[in-house]
Amino acid sequence: MNKIILDGKLVAKNITETLKERVSILKTKGITPCLATILVGDDPSSETYVKMKGNACERIGIKSLRIHLPKETETADLLKTIEELNQDETVHGILLQHPVPSHIDERKAFESIDIRKDVDGVTSTGYGQTAFGFGKYPSCTPAAIMEIIKFYHLPIDGKHAVVVGRSPILGKPVSALLLNENATVTTCHSHTANLPEIVKQADILVAAVGKPNFIQGDWIKKGAVVLDAGYNKGNIGDVDYEACYENASAITPVPGGVGPVTISMLLKHTVDAAELV
Amino acid sequence: MNKIILDGKLVAKNITETLKERVSILKTKGITPCLATILVGDDPSSETYVKMKGNACERIGIKSLRIHLPKETETADLLKTIEELNQDETVHGILLQHPVPSHIDERKAFESIDIRKDVDGVTSTGYGQTAFGFGKYPSCTPAAIMEIIKFYHLPIDGKHAVVVGRSPILGKPVSALLLNENATVTTCHSHTANLPEIVKQADILVAAVGKPNFIQGDWIKKGAVVLDAGYNKGNIGDVDYEACYENASAITPVPGGVGPVTISMLLKHTVDAAELV
Known part of the structure; x- marks a missing residue:
């Protein structure tokens, strides 16, 4: 069997190359695409993620506005910050890094992001629009999974897709897409x-469960496409890669699979939003 | 096997009885719940549905404001009508009867309904909120299906539900619920x-496909719960009832199954909306 290792870095590179051009054109019109990231508290992984996203922006000419709020921040203060960014015409996208400290009403904060700036696809309205087929900015990891599938021309129509996980930013939107x-x-x-x-029936399997090496090799149907959206400690995916590789016809590695494309989708959505201004 | 015929009329009666009390209490406070229905054109089935809904409102003391627009109505005119109803403080719920004439942008019209008055659950925002677990007014047929399941204390947790159909007002929201x-x-x-x-795997089967007698008897797993949301010409469901009755542990008839409960959910949502004013 002709086996494909789905190369997320390659897919991401293709996306970011076209984005660089689009950013240049925007700048000639006096528009610098800008992504505001909000980090609340000092969780080290969250700090790393936000930093990665900001740096990725800057590498292709997107302005990265980094807001870091103390862990004592109240919901009302966070809402005020988001509202200021909603009003700020120089900001095109807003990303609130998940998770926020537990005393904050995260859902309320997400919902307060203006739909036109919800480039991370966290609002219920954005999700609803995505599910109804006219969403501009689906959640980035689901969008990345679809990009990978399309980049490699893997068929979706009529296939049985099994999604393991049902979070608002991953399992639900990727199911919808x-x-x-x-x-x-x-x-x-x-x-x-x-x-x-059930996994054994999957022509396309999306693992979005958040448990290291959770999906076992003998669960995979011969010829299945395996997409691992897991990012567990130590760069370990949700899929037992070595074991699942055997039956899969195509599989994403971790790292180097879904992750890099996720960030490029965030950049793409930010540029999309800047172009719509 | 103890077989249950899921009696939609009984479920609906239970719901409307409690609504009558709630309407009375609202009236003592000077509030008369009001559902505005908009019918565009002169499709006979649509006329019948709208009339049924209006009459059902009036039977329990909800005011029915019936707006009938000519079939030549343009999208802009329809949007203007909806906006007036959005602004009208005496109107608590707005129902735009589907389908509208094909020259009208139905989705745009649905989306223009104020989320606080979207008692029929047609907006993408309403759908997103439902899928994220905090929607106030899920689409009425899906809500009815859930009411029937709960009325008869049929287990859902851990069961495999198969939904046949993926429309924005039926298949998608019932899957989400x-x-x-x-x-x-x-x-x-x-x-x-x-x-x-795939249907053969269903512990719970929802037929929402819009084809008469589509679901065959030998597709049904022994002991499955069968919910027929179909309403085809001649009062025929999507499920071949006689054949599917055999293996089902519980089944909705057509008529007298999901239909009556759907209307009672519309009334319930309208009363809910009036109470929130």
Whole structure:
């Protein structure tokens, strides 16, 4: 069997190359695309993620406005910061880094992001628009998964896609996007009975469960496409790669799979938003 | 096997009884719940549906404001009508009867309904909120299906639900509601390969496909709960009832199943909206 290692770095590179050109054109019109990132508290992984995103912006000419709020920040203060960014015409995208400290109403904060600046795809309105087929900025990891599938011309129409996970930024939107592309979609989660049996039916498997090496090799149907959206400590995916590699026809590694494309989708959405101003 | 015929009329009666009390209390406070229905054109079935809904309102003391626009109505005119209803403080719910004439941008019209008055659950924002678990007014047929399941105390958690259909007002929201109740959910549609095989896995089957007698008896797993949301010409459901009755542990008839509960959910949402004023 001709096996494909789905190279996220290659997909990301292709996306960011075209973005550089689009940023240049915007700048000739006096517009510098700008992504505001909000980090609340001092979780080291969150700090790293926000830094990575900011640096990725700057590498292609997007302005990165980095806001760091103390961990004692109250919901009301965070809402005020978001509202200021909503009003700020020089800001095109707003990313609130998840998770915020537990005393903050994260959902309320997400929902307060102006839909026109919700480039990270966290609002319920953005999700609804995505599910109904006219969303501008689907959540970035689901968007990345779709980009990888399309880059490699892997068929979706009529295929059985199994998504393991149902979070608002991953399992739910990727299920919606696959359904919009005419996959039959099964969404699984912690209450699913006989998970291995269901995964075994997948022509396309998306692992979005947040447990290292959770998906086992003998759960994979011969010829399946395996997309691992997991990012667990020590750069370990949700898929037991070595074991799942065997039956898969195409598979994303971790790192170097979905991750790099996710960041490039964030950049793409920010440029899209700047072009719409 | 103890077989249950899921009696939609009984479920609906239980809901409307409590609504009558709530309407009375609202009236003592000077508030008369009001549902505005908009019918565009002269499709006879649509006229019948709108009339049924209006009459059902009036039977329990909800004011029915019936707006009938000519079939030549342009999108802009329809949007103006909706905006007036959005602004009208005496109107608590707005229902635009589907389908509108084909020259009208129906999606744009739906989206223009104020989320606080979207008691029929047609906006993408309403759908997104429902999928994220905090929607006030899910689309009425999906809400009805959930009411029937809960009225009969049929288990959902950990069950495999198969939804046949993916429309924005039926297949998608009922999939979301079942997922929120911890079912494993498979959404099928016209591009699904091996539909009988997938339906055969269903502990809970929702037929929302719009084809008379489409679901066959030998597709039904022994003991499955079968919910028929179909309403085809001649009062025929999407499920071949006689044949599917055999293996089902519980099944909705057509008529007298999901239909009556759908209308009672519309009334409930309108009363909910009036109470929130």
